[in-house]
Amino acid sequence: MSSAKHRFRRLFSGLSDNLLPLVLLGVATGLAASLVMICFLVLLNGLLGVWNGASLEDFESLPRGWQLGLPVAGSLLLILLYRLTPASAQAVGLAYVLERLQFGQGRLPAANIGFQFLAALIALGSGHSVGREGPAVHLGAGIASQLGQYVHRPPSQLRLLVGCGTAAAISAAFNTPLAGVLFAMEVVLMEYSLLGFAPIIAAAVTASAVSGLLLGAEPILLPVTLSLASYRDIPGLLLTGVGIGLTAVLFHRLVRLFLRLPLPSRDGRLLLAGLLAGTLALAAPQILGSGYDTINVILGEGLPWPVLLLILAAKLLATAAAIGLGVPGGQIAPTLMLGVCAGGIAGALVPGTSDPGLYALLGMAAMMGAVLHAPLAALATVLELSLSAEAMLPAMIVVLGANLVCQHGFRQPSLVITLLRARGRVLQTHPLRTGLAQRYLSELAGFRFAEFDADGSGALAEVLHGGPEQVVVRLGGESYLVGGDRLAALLQEHAEAEPRERALRRLLLPRRRLVELTGDASLLTAIKSLQQEEGAGFLLPVGRQGLGLVTRAQLVEVLTGEGGLH
Incomplete structure (x- = not known):
């Protein structure tokens, strides 16, 4: 084995x-x-x-x-x-x-x-x-x-x-x-x-x-064939997008309300989530579970808009409570059901000649895209679950409207970002900072360097025997990076140990100091560290390979050279 x-x-x-x-x-x-x-x-x-x-x-x-x-x-x-x-x-x-x-x-x-x-x-x-x-x-x-x-x-x-x-x-x-x-x-x-x-x-x-x-390849949602009946319905689609966006904003705010609920006990929070779900289910049992059976009914046969409004209100509260109070489940299926209900209501009330089921289908994509800031994934989800390619053009219109209202109009972050902030974690979302935060020094580390303990009894001549390009010199609990040629010249100039030691101390300037890490660090953390003080780079443990070295020059080359950062 x-x-x-x-x-x-x-x-x-x-x-x-x-x-x-x-x-x-x-x-x-x-x-x-x-x-x-x-x-x-x-x-x-x-x-x-x-x-x-x-x-x-x-x-x-x-x-x-x-x-x-x-x-x-x-x-x-x-x-x-x-x-x-x-x-x-x-x-x-x-x-x-x-x-x-x-x-x-x-x-x-x-x-x-x-x-x-x-x-x-x-x-x-x-x-x-x-x-x-x-x-x-x-x-x-x-x-x-x-x-x-x-x-x-x-x-x-x-x-x-x-x-x-x-x-x-x-x-x-x-x-x-x-x-x-x-x-x-x-x-x-x-x-x-x-x-x-x-x-x-x-x-x-x-x-x-x-x-x-x-x-087996049994679909979760039953395939539907829905398409835009007339381009004259586009204003209605724009109104639908605005309505879905406002629903997404309300959902975000309800989740934050439950996140901030003054219940310090996890037991109490979970029990409250269960009581709310059970109580709301007495009025609208369709809210229980992921709700894919209800989504199929709305897309196929349809439901009266007052019933959809009741389900939407109950599902908003039950889902926001489950997520905000810490029930360990996902958010996509509930957002799809919220979207199909909101879209179905729009299909019944917005003037137009298109099938009301189309609006329900579009609402699924728009709600998921607005809540998670994932419009492309939302469009693909609806496309693959419904097998309705004809709905893509109107879906893009509704998704765009919902995202503009939620993300730009009301400045709502992704629901996942909201949940992380509640845990005290702030993700980097700027593309450049995100890239730097997700790459690590261990991927750049080199191992071709010699080590010399100036506080010990080791001989500098032995360290330089192999002709290393770089030498990590340890003195007074600090580590410094010095070129092998500089140390070789110092060895030639000072034959006696005491003058050589004094010359070596003068050579170990703050800009040659290495930051010693106990673990790996992201490139973003490394750059922030080098901004705060002078330094030549980092020493860090790299798995089974041992101690690794990343120099300031390496970071500059990687960040400015073509193809340096993959």
């Missing part, structure tokens, strides 16, 4: 930024993530089948006592799970993945993955108003991160693998490979790169093929 592990690690140990090996690693990630997601979906569907039979999310047919009590029971189980789990393993979800990408070098602990698996099963199986996408992203990204750490990948490739795992998990869960790719690059990695596209596509395609082979 150990020899097989060694061969597997050696297969990927030499990976660089060459495309083919990264694509192969993306395929491996897609396979691993899809198998985990398949296990999760089988268990979740089995649990839902106990309550709802073959129509897995038909919470509407449950007795009213079950509709009230099931979310409360789920909250009690979540409280028990939290009490049995160490605090270090309790952080989960899409926000946690983004946090680990920017502040944890893409390393997602295995314990948190296991906790996410169990917590999501309880939350989704008990009808809380959350989705499976957040847990899917964490599970896929976590499996990918563990695989990357197993084969000793550098931080930049761990980051890419997290994108692969995200795309694979979404693709496996929903059979939407394109949406998975765009979501990974738009929401998780927050950038598009030519190098990243191929491995992420390979992961998404692999996961979709494996899940389709083992689970």
Whole structure:
């Protein structure tokens, strides 16, 4: 077994930024993530089948006592799970993945993955108003991160693998490979790169093929054929976009309200979320669970707009409470249902000749795009879930209007950014700072230098025997970087030890001092450090390779030279 592990690690140990090996690693990630997601979906569907039979999310047919009590029971189980789990393993979800990408070098602990698996099963199986996408992203990204750490990948490739795992998990869960790719690059990695596209596509395609082979290719949403009846309906589409944008703003503010609710106890917050969901379900049972069955009804047969308004109001409160009070679930499915209800209301009230179902379909994309600041992923999600390519033109109009209202009109951040800020984390969103924050010194570190302890009894002549270009000199608890030629000249000029030592001390100027790190650091952190004081660079531990050196000159060359920063 150990020899097989060694061969597997050696297969990927030499990976660089060459495309083919990264694509192969993306395929491996897609396979691993899809198998985990398949296990999760089988268990979740089995649990839902106990309550709802073959129509897995038909919470509407449950007795009213079950509709009230099931979310409360789920909250009690979540409280028990939290009490049995160490605090270090309790952080989960899409926000946690983004946090680990920017502040944890893409390393997602295995314990948190296991906790996410169990917590999501309880939350989704008990009808809380959350989705499976957040847990899917964490599970896929976590499996990918563990695989990357197993084969000793550098931080930049761990980051890419997290994108692969995200795309694979979404693709496996929903059979939407394109949406998975765009979501990974738009929401998780927050950038598009030519190098990243191929491995992420390979992961998404692999996961979709494996899940389709083992689970079948049953669509979550029933295919619909909806298109714009007349270009005269475009003003109505613009009004719809504005309405969806305002709904997204209201949703953001409700989430922040529940985040700030003065309930310090997690037990109390989870119990309140369950009570709110159960109570609201008595008036609108459609809010329980992810709501894909209700979405299919609205897109197909339609519902009267007063009923849609009731469902929309109850779903807004239940979902905002679940997310703001800490129920471990996703946000995409609830935003799709909020969007389909708001769009359905617009389709009934806005003048026009197009099918009201079209407005409901467009509302899904617009709400998801406005809440998560992910318009392309939202469009791809609706396209792949509905198989309605004819709806793309009007969808872009509505998505644009909703994003302008929410993002620019009311200055609302992405919901994920809001959740991170509530945890005291502020992500870098400026493209340049984001790039610097997500690359690390260990990727630039060199190891071709000699070391000389001026406080010890070592001989400088022995250190210079091999003709090193750079020497790290340690004196008085500090480290300095000096060229080997300068030390060789000093050795020739001063044959006696005492004058040589005095000359060496004069040579060790503050600008030659090295910052010694106990761990890796991002390029953004490194640049800020060099701004604050003079210094020649950094010394840091780099895995099994030992002590690494990154000089100020290296940073300048990497940041200003073509192709220096990948």
